[in-house]
Amino acid sequence: MAANRNRRLIMWLGMAALALVPPVSLALSQPYYVDLFTRILIFSIAALSLDLIISYGGMLSFGHAVYLGVGAYAVGIADAYGIDSGLFQLLVAAAATAAIATFIGLVSLRTSGVHFIMITLAFSQMIYFLSISVNKFGGEDGMTLNQRGQFGSLIPLDNANVLYYFVFAFLALFLWIQSHLVRSRFGMVIRGARTNPRRMAALGFPVFRYQLGAFVISGVMCGVAGALLAEQALFVSPAIMQWSRSGEIMVMVIMGGMGTLFGPILGAVAYLVLEDVLTGLTQYWGFFLGIILVAIILMGRQGIMSLVYGLRWKSSHG
Amino acid sequence: MLLLLVQAFNGLQFGVMLFLMAAGLTLVFGIMNVVNLAHGSLYMVGAYVCAETYVATHSFLLAIPAGLLAALATGVIIEIGIFRALYTRDHLDQVLATFGLTLMFNDLVRIIWGSDAIYATVPKFLAGQVVIIPGAPYPAYRLAIIVVGLAVAALLYLIIARTRYGMIIRAGASNRVMAGALGANIVVLYTVVFALGALLAGLAGLMAGPIFTVASGMGDSILILAFVVIVIGGIGSIRGAFIAALAVGFIDTMGRAYLRPLFGLFLPSTAADNAGPAVASMLIYIVMAAVLFFRPQGLFPPRMR
Amino acid sequence: MAEPLLIADQLTKRYGGLTALDGVSLAVEAGGLHAVIGPNGAGKTTLVAHFAGELIPNSGSIRFAGEDITELPAYARAARGLSRSFQVTSIFGDLSVADNVSLAIQAHAGHSFRFWRAAEEDEVLRAPALQILADLGLADRAQESAANLAHGEKRVLEVAMVLASRPRLLLLDEPMAGMDPGDAVRIVKLLAELKRRYTILLIEHDMDAVFGLADRISVLVYGQVIATGTAAEIKGNEEVRRAYLGDEEVA
Numbered sequence: 001m002a003a004n005r006n007r008r009l010i011m012w013l014g015m016a017a018l019a020l021v022p023p024v025s026l027a028l029s030q031p032y033y034v035d036l037f038t039r040i041l042i043f044s045i046a047a048l049s050l051d052l053i054i055s056y057g058g059m060l061s062f063g064h065a066v067y068l069g070v071g072a073y074a075v076g077i078a079d080a081y082g083i084d085s086g087l088f089q090l091l092v093a094a095a096a097t098a099a100i101a102t103f104i105g106l107v108s109l110r111t112s113g114v115h116f117i118m119i120t121l122a123f124s125q126m127i128y129f130l131s132i133s134v135n136k137f138g139g140e141d142g143m144t145l146n147q148r149g150q151f152g153s154l155i156p157l158d159n160a161n162v163l164y165y166f167v168f169a170f171l172a173l174f175l176w177i178q179s180h181l182v183r184s185r186f187g188m189v190i191r192g193a194r195t196n197p198r199r200m201a202a203l204g205f206p207v208f209r210y211q212l213g214a215f216v217i218s219g220v221m222c223g224v225a226g227a228l229l230a231e232q233a234l235f236v237s238p239a240i241m242q243w244s245r246s247g248e249i250m251v252m253v254i255m256g257g258m259g260t261l262f263g264p265i266l267g268a269v270a271y272l273v274l275e276d277v278l279t280g281l282t283q284y285w286g287f288f289l290g291i292i293l294v295a296i297i298l299m300g301r302q303g304i305m306s307l308v309y310g311l312r313w314k315s316s317h318g
Numbered sequence: 319m320l321l322l323l324v325q326a327f328n329g330l331q332f333g334v335m336l337f338l339m340a341a342g343l344t345l346v347f348g349i350m351n352v353v354n355l356a357h358g359s360l361y362m363v364g365a366y367v368c369a370e371t372y373v374a375t376h377s378f379l380l381a382i383p384a385g386l387l388a389a390l391a392t393g394v395i396i397e398i399g400i401f402r403a404l405y406t407r408d409h410l411d412q413v414l415a416t417f418g419l420t421l422m423f424n425d426l427v428r429i430i431w432g433s434d435a436i437y438a439t440v441p442k443f444l445a446g447q448v449v450i451i452p453g454a455p456y457p458a459y460r461l462a463i464i465v466v467g468l469a470v471a472a473l474l475y476l477i478i479a480r481t482r483y484g485m486i487i488r489a490g491a492s493n494r495v496m497a498g499a500l501g502a503n504i505v506v507l508y509t510v511v512f513a514l515g516a517l518l519a520g521l522a523g524l525m526a527g528p529i530f531t532v533a534s535g536m537g538d539s540i541l542i543l544a545f546v547v548i549v550i551g552g553i554g555s556i557r558g559a560f561i562a563a564l565a566v567g568f569i570d571t572m573g574r575a576y577l578r579p580l581f582g583l584f585l586p587s588t589a590a591d592n593a594g595p596a597v598a599s600m601l602i603y604i605v606m607a608a609v610l611f612f613r614p615q616g617l618f619p620p621r622m623r
Numbered sequence: 624m625a626e627p628l629l630i631a632d633q634l635t636k637r638y639g640g641l642t643a644l645d646g647v648s649l650a651v652e653a654g655g656l657h658a659v660i661g662p663n664g665a666g667k668t669t670l671v672a673h674f675a676g677e678l679i680p681n682s683g684s685i686r687f688a689g690e691d692i693t694e695l696p697a698y699a700r701a702a703r704g705l706s707r708s709f710q711v712t713s714i715f716g717d718l719s720v721a722d723n724v725s726l727a728i729q730a731h732a733g734h735s736f737r738f739w740r741a742a743e744e745d746e747v748l749r750a751p752a753l754q755i756l757a758d759l760g761l762a763d764r765a766q767e768s769a770a771n772l773a774h775g776e777k778r779v780l781e782v783a784m785v786l787a788s789r790p791r792l793l794l795l796d797e798p799m800a801g802m803d804p805g806d807a808v809r810i811v812k813l814l815a816e817l818k819r820r821y822t823i824l825l826i827e828h829d830m831d832a833v834f835g836l837a838d839r840i841s842v843l844v845y846g847q848v849i850a851t852g853t854a855a856e857i858k859g860n861e862e863v864r865r866a867y868l869g870d871e872e873v874a
Contacts, residue, residue, distance in 0.1 A: 008587040015384025018741075019615045045509055054410070057465060058410055060410055062413060075514075096614035107607045107610050107611060108609065108610075109612040110611070111610065111614045111615075113409060114351070114353050114553060115553065115614070115615075117353055117413060118353075118546075118548075118549050119407060119549060119606070121542060122542060122544060122545055122546050122549065122606060123607075125539075125598050126599075126604075129599040130596055130599055130600055132599065133595040133596045133598070133599040134592060134595075134596050135595075136592055154547060167752070177738075180738065180739050180740075181738050181739075183741040183742060183743060184737055184738050184739055184740060184741065184742060185729055185735040185740075185742045185745070185748075186735050186736055186737055186738050187738075187742070188722070188724075188725075188726055188729065188742045189729075189735045190527075191715075191717075191718075192715055192726055195715050195717060196713050196715065198677070198697075198713070199709065199714075199715070200712045200730075201676075201696070201697040201698045201701070202675060202698075202699075202701055202706075202707050202709070203699055203701055203726065203727050203730040203784065203786055203788055204338040204698050204701030204702045204706075204730035204731055205697075205698055205730050205735065206411050206697070206698045206699075207577070210735060210736075213736065231346065241751070243538065244417075244420075244421070244538070247355075247413075247417040247421075249414070250414065250417075251414065251417075251620060253416060265344065283428075283433075284428065284429055285425075286421040286424055287421070287422050287425035287426060287429065288420070289418070290419060290420070291418070291422075291755075292418075292421055292423070293414060293415065293417065293418030293421070293424070294400060294415050294418040294419060296414075297404075297407075297414050297415040297418065298400070298403055298415065301411060301414070306404040309551060311408065313793070
């Protein structure tokens with residue numbers, strides 16, 4: 001199908017362009033771009049992970065930033081205890097987000113619709129307040145890390161370009177995994193459950209456990225993004241999982257195009273570049289973003305992916 | 319013991335504020351089936367306009383109606399301008415659009431009134447303490463909030479239980495088709511319900527001003543607490559919202575006041591210092607999780623649709 | 624004497640003061656077509672929901688293939704071969720016709736925690752799916768998006784999905800609902816064929832449609848089974864005539 005071919009082409013071109021960011025910023029002698037785009041790639045992973053559950057799984061989580069926070073704090077806390085192995089830090093982040101996502105999923109997936117949105121939001125707020133109340137790990141002020149995770153002399157993350165390609169590799173890996181996942185048997189089950197969970201049960205699928213599986217996979221992916229965010233910033237604070245952050249990740253997915261694999265990444269690029277430019281011009285960037293967002297929705301939400309090749313990729317619900 | 323009573327009053331005061339927020343939200347959810355993240359903005363508008371009007375005029379008699387009117391007007395404007403287009407959309411559209419509204423309002427108040435938080439003052443006639451329980455004076459202002467909140471709750475109950483319009487609202491909350499069959503003009507009904515919710519949010523906001531600070535984003539955290547309340551109470555149920563709001567207000571206040579000393583009884587002091595506030599900050603969410611685990615639809619679920 | 628495949632024993636379901644099912648008992652013998660008919664509001668939909676596992680009765684029990692399934696969730700019943708269709712067509716409109724049937728096969732092809740290989744390219748699912756579509760005359764529409772099918776074709780796809788889920792008993796909830804006469808004839812012919820291979824419990828409003836098909840008929844009125852018997856016996860039953868045909872005249 002032509003649309004599929006176009007989509008793949010955009011994905012390859014997009015990833016190629018992202019791979020060129022460090023040499024280009026070197027040529028322009030603008031090292032800042034490497035930092036900005038490292039951040040963008042990290043949020044691309046978060047947006048990609050959210051896309052899995054909201055677009056394919058129909059699970060409208062409004063608390064996804066909590067996994068960023070848990071992943072980041074896992075790294076921060078490991079660092080505070082003198083554990084400097086990067087691999088170990090990432091594993092701790094993945095395990096911690098898996099545990100939290102399992103708990104949140106077990107409770108919130110018993111409901112759907114408005115309930116689900118509010119409950120995921122409430123649980124993310126719970127962890128947010130927890131992070132504020134624990135003074136041992138910086139409380140509201142957050143905590144500064146001693147150093148980046150160590151991966152031996154092979155991958156010195158202190159080098160900005162190395163860090164960039166390190167994050168890029170994770171994004172590429174997750175994109176590759178997700179492109180298989182959504183077409184696999186597992187992917188078919190969660191997609192079917194989005195359209196008609198009752199029908200899926202009648203066919204013999206224990207829908208809940210597959211939804212929970214997707215929810216946890218998505219949470220872990222986002223947790224890895226959170227860990228990378230901590231490694232990059234060398235700083236972790238509750239602000240990372242403020243409720244509005246969950247909204248921002250959702251906006252990235254919608255801006256890029258739901259259920260288009262590469263769309264969320266485009267959305268993250270567009271959103272964060274726009275933010276970077278607008279915050280330089282005005283301190284009221286939220287005001288303009290809010291208006292843009294309302295306008296996009298009222299005009300019938302369509303992502304960038306649909307503009308690129310003139311096809312509507314609107315999710316179908318119900 | 320006296321302190322415990324004072325804390326109980328604080329819990330009640332927080333509970334009635336939560337109820338004022340949750341009542342509007344739960345009606346809007348129940349009747350229009352809309353997720354409204356911008357409800358906290360109405361609370362904020364009420365707080366700002368009241369505080370600013372007082373600064374300008376030094377008159378609470380002007381400031382209070384100004385705050386209420388501002389929240390009401392904002393509510394009606396966004397209902398007609400934006401929500402009417404959202405009723406038929408899916409929840410994702412509703413979440414995103416109302417999230418956008420929240421971002422917009424949070425910056426709009428900064429554009430109009432500056433980024434600094436405002437410390438609203440308590441009206442003079444409510445500035446002192448009242449002795450209701452011998453030996454435990456209680457701030458008159460907080461007591462006033464409790465009285466106003468309970469009075470509004472009673473009034474709301476009368477409107478919904480006794481009046482014709484209330485009957486239509488009840489019918490609408492449990493069955494939209496039936497509300498139509500009762501001959502209600504749905505478009506007007508929606509605006510009225512939304513405006514009512516806005517008014518209650520504005521009232522909560524302007525009363526909250528002197529207790530918390532008036533600042534951009536002040537409505538966000540109470541909005542999420544109101545979500546917790548209506549999830550526990552059962553979406554669409556005013557009675558559930560009332561009971562859950564008081565329970566959440568009470569549990570939260572008591573947890574913050576007494577968990578640390580309670581943990582101190584059986585934990586070493588430093589552990590209690592860490593665990594007390596941590597558990598206290600999560601307590602109501604844990605209660606929510608527990609309620610949902612046994613009753614996914616909340617304590618007072620709406621009847622079958 | 625073998626136990627009937629599906630047995631409902633004294634099923635009762637109340638909603639507050641309303642009794643939707645009032646001591647319903649019926650037995651579906653293996654190999655037959657048993658029809659449940661009844662006027663609107665008789666409790667047919669509630670009864671289907673109890674068999675399918677979406678509702679749990681206040682009292683009474685359901686046995687399927689010798690096992691008590693009264694409180695078993697819907698997916699577990701489907702896994703045991705109790706396979707239902709829906710009154711309102713509920714296919715997956717955003718998937719292709721073949722994908723819809725593949726999904727039904729997948730439900731009975733082991734667990735679905737398989738994350739890598741594209742389901743679309745999985746011959747284990749695809750080949751039998753295409754075979755079933757060929758059997759039902761939908762082969763040429765296999766690659767079409769299911770949303771683009773005509774109404775009658777959607778009903779056939781609905782049946783195809785039921786067949787794909789390896790049923791031991793087909794629970795068909797008003798398969799002719801909302802059909803024009805031409806499509807209805809197509810479904811009646813299909814049912815007559817299926818009847819030779821499967822045990823069928825057919826829930827239907829329209830009594831004329833089932834008289835030619837059913838081995839046994841139960842008549843449900845106001846939550847009670849007022850009669851069970853062969854088509855001839857039901858036709859001759861005075862009580863049925865009063866309860867049911869009276870309703871027809873009004874309607």
